[in-house]
Amino acid sequence: xxxxxxxxxxxxxxxxxxxxxxxxxxxxxxxxxxxxxxxxxxxxxxxxxxxxxxxxxxxxxxxxxxxxxxxxxxxxxxxxxxxxxxxxxxxxxxxxxxxxxxxxxxxxxxxxxxxxxxxxxxxxxxxxxxxxxxxxxxxxxxxxxxxxxxxxxxxxxxxxxxxxxxxxxxxxxxxxxxxxxxxxxxxxxxxxxxxxxxxxxxxxxxxxxxxxxxxxxxxxxxxxxxxxxxxxxxxxxxxxxxxxxxxxxxxxxxxxxxxxxxxxxxxxxxxxxxxxxxxxxxxxxxxxxxxxxxxxxxxxxxxxxxxxxxxxxxxxxxxxxxxxxxxxxxxxxxxxxxxxxxxxxxxxxxxxxxxxxxxxxxxxxxxxxxxxxxxx
Amino acid sequence: xxxxxxxxxxxxxxxxxxxxxxxxxxxxxxxxxxxxxxxxxxxxxxxxxxxxxxxxxxxxxxxxxxxxxxxxxxxxxxxxxxxxxxxxxxxxxxxxxxxxxxxxxxxxxxxxxxxxxxxxxxxxxxxxxxxxxxxxxxxxxxxxxxxxxxxxxxxxxxxxxxxxxxxxxxxxxxxxxxxxxxxxxxxxxxxxxxxxxxxxxxxxxxxxxxxxxxxxxxxxxxxxxxxxxxxxxxxxxxxxxxxxxxxxxxxxxxxxxxxxxxxxxxxxxxxxxxxxxxxxxxxxxxxxxxxxxxxxxxxxxxxxxxxxxxxxxxxxxxxxxxxxxxxxxxxxxxxxxxxxxxxxxxxxxxxxxxxxxxxxxxxxxxxxxxxxxxxx
Numbered sequence: 001x002x003x004x005x006x007x008x009x010x011x012x013x014x015x016x017x018x019x020x021x022x023x024x025x026x027x028x029x030x031x032x033x034x035x036x037x038x039x040x041x042x043x044x045x046x047x048x049x050x051x052x053x054x055x056x057x058x059x060x061x062x063x064x065x066x067x068x069x070x071x072x073x074x075x076x077x078x079x080x081x082x083x084x085x086x087x088x089x090x091x092x093x094x095x096x097x098x099x100x101x102x103x104x105x106x107x108x109x110x111x112x113x114x115x116x117x118x119x120x121x122x123x124x125x126x127x128x129x130x131x132x133x134x135x136x137x138x139x140x141x142x143x144x145x146x147x148x149x150x151x152x153x154x155x156x157x158x159x160x161x162x163x164x165x166x167x168x169x170x171x172x173x174x175x176x177x178x179x180x181x182x183x184x185x186x187x188x189x190x191x192x193x194x195x196x197x198x199x200x201x202x203x204x205x206x207x208x209x210x211x212x213x214x215x216x217x218x219x220x221x222x223x224x225x226x227x228x229x230x231x232x233x234x235x236x237x238x239x240x241x242x243x244x245x246x247x248x249x250x251x252x253x254x255x256x257x258x259x260x261x262x263x264x265x266x267x268x269x270x271x272x273x274x275x276x277x278x279x280x281x282x283x284x285x286x287x288x289x290x291x292x293x294x295x296x297x298x299x300x301x302x303x304x305x306x307x308x309x310x311x312x313x314x315x316x317x318x319x320x321x322x323x324x325x326x327x328x329x330x331x332x333x334x335x336x337x338x339x340x341x342x343x344x345x346x347x348x349x350x351x352x353x354x355x356x357x358x359x360x361x362x363x364x365x366x367x368x369x370x371x372x373x374x375x376x
Numbered sequence: 377x378x379x380x381x382x383x384x385x386x387x388x389x390x391x392x393x394x395x396x397x398x399x400x401x402x403x404x405x406x407x408x409x410x411x412x413x414x415x416x417x418x419x420x421x422x423x424x425x426x427x428x429x430x431x432x433x434x435x436x437x438x439x440x441x442x443x444x445x446x447x448x449x450x451x452x453x454x455x456x457x458x459x460x461x462x463x464x465x466x467x468x469x470x471x472x473x474x475x476x477x478x479x480x481x482x483x484x485x486x487x488x489x490x491x492x493x494x495x496x497x498x499x500x501x502x503x504x505x506x507x508x509x510x511x512x513x514x515x516x517x518x519x520x521x522x523x524x525x526x527x528x529x530x531x532x533x534x535x536x537x538x539x540x541x542x543x544x545x546x547x548x549x550x551x552x553x554x555x556x557x558x559x560x561x562x563x564x565x566x567x568x569x570x571x572x573x574x575x576x577x578x579x580x581x582x583x584x585x586x587x588x589x590x591x592x593x594x595x596x597x598x599x600x601x602x603x604x605x606x607x608x609x610x611x612x613x614x615x616x617x618x619x620x621x622x623x624x625x626x627x628x629x630x631x632x633x634x635x636x637x638x639x640x641x642x643x644x645x646x647x648x649x650x651x652x653x654x655x656x657x658x659x660x661x662x663x664x665x666x667x668x669x670x671x672x673x674x675x676x677x678x679x680x681x682x683x684x685x686x687x688x689x690x691x692x693x694x695x696x697x698x699x700x701x702x703x704x705x706x707x708x709x710x711x712x713x714x715x716x717x718x719x720x721x722x723x724x725x726x727x728x729x730x731x732x733x734x735x736x737x738x739x740x741x742x743x744x745x746x747x748x749x750x751x752x
Contacts, residue, residue, distance in 0.1 A: 099591050135594075161654065175588060178596050212551060212642040215475050218511075220554050220639065247646030251654040260643075263596065266588040267640050268647045270623025275651040278539065278627040283659070286679040296676035303662040303669040 030352040031061050034344060035116040035125035038068035039095040040132020042334045045069070048131065049076040049083075051340025055348075056086045058341075062348050065125055067092050067115035090115055096136045098333055105136035106143055113137060117144045120326040126351035129343050131331035138176050138321060145326040148360045150367035153177050153184045154323030155262065156330065157195050158269055163253040170196050170205075171250060173262035174269045174319060180261035185209065185226035186233060190366055191322040192257035193239035194359045199320070199350060202256050204238060208245035210260035210268070219244070230259070236366045280308070320350065323363075327356050406728040407437050410720060411492040411501035414444035415471045416508020418710045421445070424507065425452040425459075427716025431724075432462045434717075438724050441501055443468050443491035466491055472512045474709055481512035482519055489513060493520045496702040502727035505719050507707035514552050514697060521702040524736045526743035529553045529560045530699030531638065532706065533571050534645055539629040546572050546581075547626060549638035550645045550695060556637035561585065561602035562609060566742055567698040568633035569615035570735045575696070575726060578632050580614060584621035586636035586644070595620070606635070612742045656684070696726065699739075703732050 038048040045068055052064055063086060066073060070091030077083050094111035108114065113132055119125040121144050130137055138154065147154060155173035162169040172192045173180060180188065189207045196205035209227055211219040227244070234241045245255050247268060260268070287297035297304070321328035327350050331343035350356075414424040421444055428440055439462060442449060446467030453459050470487035484490065489508055495501040497520050506513055514530065523530060531549035538545040548568045549556060556564065565583045572581035585603055587595040603620070610617045621631050623644060636644070663673035673680070697704035703726050707719035726732075 163654065163657075178588060210643060212554060212639055218554075247643040247648075248650035248653070250647055251650055263588055264640055264643050267586060267623040267636075267644050271626055271644045271647045272623075272651040274624035274627055275648040276655055277624070278537065279652055279655045281539075282683050286683040287676065289679045289682070293676045293679040296672040296674075296679075298672075299675070300663065300669045300672035303665045303672075306665070307658050307662040 035119035037130035050337035102135035102139035127327035151323035182225035208255040411495035413506035426713035443488040478511040478515035503703035527699035551642040558601035584631040
């Protein structure tokens with residue numbers, strides 16, 4: 001876990017399949033064990049095992065501890081011979097449902113979710129992947145893994161297709177908590193910058209604060225307060241603060257990390273996905289509209305597939321929980337094998353880079369510099 | 377102003393140019409005078425007069441009172457002979473800049489914005505169109521026009537391209553205020569339903585409340601409280617409450633009116649626009665990528681133009697201020713002639729339908745039924 005992430009001094013470029021090159025590279029030979037919660041998600045364990053299978057073929061350095069119903073999982077794994085010595089199966093009886101209350105789910109000891117989290121807590125695995133109930137995952141992870149010292153509210157960060165050279169921006173919080181005060185927003189800036197540095201290879205990320213306008217006097221009180229805190233801490237956090245950004249700037253080339261509260265971030269994320277889906281569907285309709293456009297669709301097939309990959313939410317699947325003593329990658333509930341494989345790749349890359357320790361060190365130095373005493 | 381809006385009992389359908397048929401029709405011969413603030417906007421008076429000119433040609437029943445710098449406006453109007461007996465020019469000296477503080481702008485008596493608002497207040501015109509500073513416009517309109525009795529916070533409603541038969545959903549508030557309590561959200565539901573009925577011809581609109589999940593226990597306290605209020609008032613408001621909706625549902629066919637606070641709504645609106653722009657730009661790149669795709673682009677030209685019109689923000693340009701004693705259509709600051717002409721069309725349709733009176737009557741009956749005393 002002592003590998004140095006590649007810091008080239010320039011942004012990574014987008015490869016033809018829409019992934020970030022820096023993240024695609026299997027970090028030279030570093031072995032990582034991932035704990036997989038196989039029971040969450042809308043598509044059930046078969047999609048999860050299919051995703052594991054795909055990742056196992058691509059990356060020989062990853063081992064999986066898979067938690068869930070042994071009777072269901074065993075045949076799924078046995079059927080794929082190449083998985084036999086790559087997967088350790090741990091049978092669990094309980095399943096956290098997608099609409100279960102977090103406060104209830106976190107008290108249950110027998111679930112696949114809890115098993116996966118405890119594997120990282122106990123040092124058996126270096127990162128967790130789950131496509132289960134996000135709220136339950138966060139609540140359980142906060143109790144079992146605990147927060148990094150100095151972090152009040154952990155956050156979920158997502159990657160957003162953008163006009164940047166690397167092809168993605170980072171946005172957080174996209175749903176860990178529904179509120180955030182000025183100090184929380186400052187921590188999001190620190191954590192988001194650290195993620196952009198370690199996950200995307202951007203040395204000195206540009207951080208923006210999401211607001212309803214770029215003018216100084218606009219926005220809620222806590223946002224105006226956060227503006228000053230984030231600006232002042234840019235040296236310690238090794239980022240450049242670029243000021244307020246609006247919704248339209250989220251996919252722009254003017255910013256790398258977008259900081260917001262989890263309510264606004266979650267709405268923005270889902271609105272962006274919904275809009276992209278609508279445009280995609282209308283595009284398909286347009287291609288079917290006339291005989292000429294149907295021929296055009298055939299001619300443009302390769303280019304359109306490339307475009308589709310570029311904005312496919314499954315390719316950037318995996319919200320990362322930031323601020324915990326362990327790396328948690330939360331995949332979309334509706335993720336299929338492609339989506340789960342993307343989440344596994346992200347978990348591997350972060351674990352191999354020693355990301356959690358780096359983030360903790362950054363937050364600790366910020367806390368020390370600000371001469372504040374962590375409250376836990 | 378006593379015209380009955382067309383209520384066909386079914387949703388209007390989308391015409392080939394992406395506009396709503398019901399709104400496109402010039403309401404049979406009803407004369408309307410519009411007050412135009414010609415000095416706001418990023419593109420200046422020439423874009424505004426170009427938009428007026430386009431609308432004047434299309435609709436013989438509208439007269440314009442244009443407010444702004446006479447020296448600049450007079451030649452722009454004189455150059456277009458057909459505008460001479462369609463436009464009354466009122467010279468004003470002050471201009472509200474795009475970044476001026478609302479509290480400061482609303483105190484200035486000599487501005488084109490104030491002139492346009494006062495024309496409606498004094499009964500000279502039936503609706504206002506401006507592409508100036510939104511905050512200043514709302515602050516000035518609240519002082520000069522006053523709020524409808526029973527309305528605490530006015531809201532800005534926008535049209536959103538959707539999968540609905542009519543092609544659009546309504547979302548509010550998208551930026552009048554940065555906060556809203558449960559009672560404000562209830563009023564947004566009433567006002568949004570009234571707008572969907574009068575502006576889009578939807579008899580019994582389906583209202584949804586924007587949240588981070590559709591489960592009962594999710595979201596902020598004021599949203600959970602608003603959920604009950606909106607559900608209970610559905611009879612009085614003549615709408616159907618469909619529960620929580622997420623960002624991904626904004627363009628869906630499951631809802632007609634999306635209710636949220638002005639901070640979240642503004643971020644969502646701009647995020648949606650930004651995403652659509654990104655996808656559009658990537659699409660153009662994809663069409664240029666290979667010789668085959670360039671041929672495809674030619675073949676698909678007509679279909680693509682139709683798609684572009686369908687999602688072009690300029691075609692649905694015009695946020696409507698709801699809850700004031702007068703109709704205000706706020707066009708995008710960056711609107712060009714096409715955008716301004718769309719805003720003028722919307723202002724005409726709403727004025728011709730007697731929308732403000734209908735909305736006031738609905739809010740009053742709701743207030744009476746709830747036996748609450750308006751606070752002003």
